[in-house]
Amino acid sequence: MEESSEMHSEENKVSAEKNKKRKLKTPAQVAGLEKFYNEHKYPTEEMKSELAEELGLTEKQVSGWFCHRRLKDKRLLKDEALANGRQDRSSGVIQDRGSGLGQDSCGSSKHGDYKYMDPKEVESQGLHNNGFTAADMAYGHRNHYTENASGMEDTSSESSSYLQDRLFPQGQDPYDMEPSRYLTPNRALPPLNPKSATNMRHKPSGYLKVKGEIENAAITAVKKQLGRNYLEDGPLLSVEFDLPPPGAFDCQNADPVHEPYGVANPALPNSPEISPVKRQPSLSSRYDSYYTKFSSQDPHMEGVDFGSLHGGSDFQDKQDKKARQSIKQRQTFYGANHFPGRNSSLDLYEDDVGEASAYNSTKNHRIGTVHGVEGMRSDSTSNYGDHYEENFAVKQTDMLPHGYDNNHHINLKNVQRSGNVKSMPLSSVRNSQISVDTEERGLPIRMAKEEMFKGNRKAKKQHRDADGAMMLPKEIMDAKRTKVDPLQQYHLKQAPVGEMDQRKNQRSVGEMPSSFSEDETADTSTSLD
DNA sequence: TTGTGTTTTATTGCCTCC
């Protein structure tokens, strides 16, 4: 009965799709396109042809998709630039050109956007460590994969590296930190394209300097409150961290304000300078959801999608919709920057698909709500355990249709393949803390951006999404619904009992809003209650 | 359920380059 109806609906759908003016690409198709796009923003005709054939699309469709995809990148970049322009004006700070604003991942040379790299060059280099375009830098969200593969991975979110620039206080150049993910065994940086290096590995200048000064007060406040002794050359994000020396987080410095500050600044996420920035307007699109879905959801989704590659069924559609709904909720819990496995460019490249995980990261950051701290927490803490499993599952996935089958079964294996991952014990409170802090760095940007563009509605949605995360244990879900500190949820899931208090304490301090006024601090704690 | 806003897809025209 059901079977026949399903078949019937399938036929209907097929016929219906023929009549549709416009067909949505299947998740697999989109995934394949995205994957390819992240590798080649300007595919050759041959590439397009192959891709089209592989995905069951026409070359025209593929070309059009790429074109729109580039436009999308560009548009988003522009939006982000505008937002930051406003931000800068509002803060009386001149925007830092070196941050990559106005550059186009599409590489439309006629617009003169590329100041440093030819778009074609960008494409050609996309997989070879040097191809981080300004848009790549600015569009972590879409191009995480590229960045990952290219060794210039965005740290935490789709929020761009240039945003990171903004987020990094004076003297804390993210690019001084970033490369350590790709450090060679002797901690040497991998070779960079000179041009790119010139462009990207800039020292804080102009805006950044001022920004740093502005933020310095907030940082100072945090340092005072934390009273910790940060490692100047602290471990980098998602890198195989060295265990902090004993007492590293103790107050050893009489003047914590001026002590080295090597880890991500926990204060930044709520920095008042950042908050006005609009969030990324839904950088992660609907199909982002699919990535997560494919990678980590119910096993039969694999088959569903491949089956729908060349025409699905109502059943599949419903599955997709349902999955979208649930995944959209779930994905907000995923963090991208907890991928120790993506530490090295080599590893990144091998894994082939960092994209999905990158997308997860974008979603992850999107959960940031108007009430930043809250969203930030849920995003940063409660999913730690899941991050490693689920995101790596995605990461290991070949996004192309024929590659899906293995997705769910290789994640842990590959995670283990990355020594960095297994060296990241869950009990490593401090390590986790570092990642959390880092991830939070990009969050407020996104939060602000999305807020500006979509308003509270979006934020509310994100809030809801976070609550609805399906992959979380029930108790955590319940806890979230009751607005329990997500950190505690994470503790429930991950942290040994003995470490919970310690972590919580660290966390609660580290999450102080950057303004660090007592009022805001109070608000923060209130929101967590 | 419906209205509204957002995102994605398709089309078309123009521009640049070879």
Place this chain on the structure above:
DNA sequence: GGAGGCAATAAAACACAA
């Protein structure tokens, strides 16, 4: 002139709040 790309536009699909 053709190919490829970008930009603008329309419309479908979708998400979400009321």
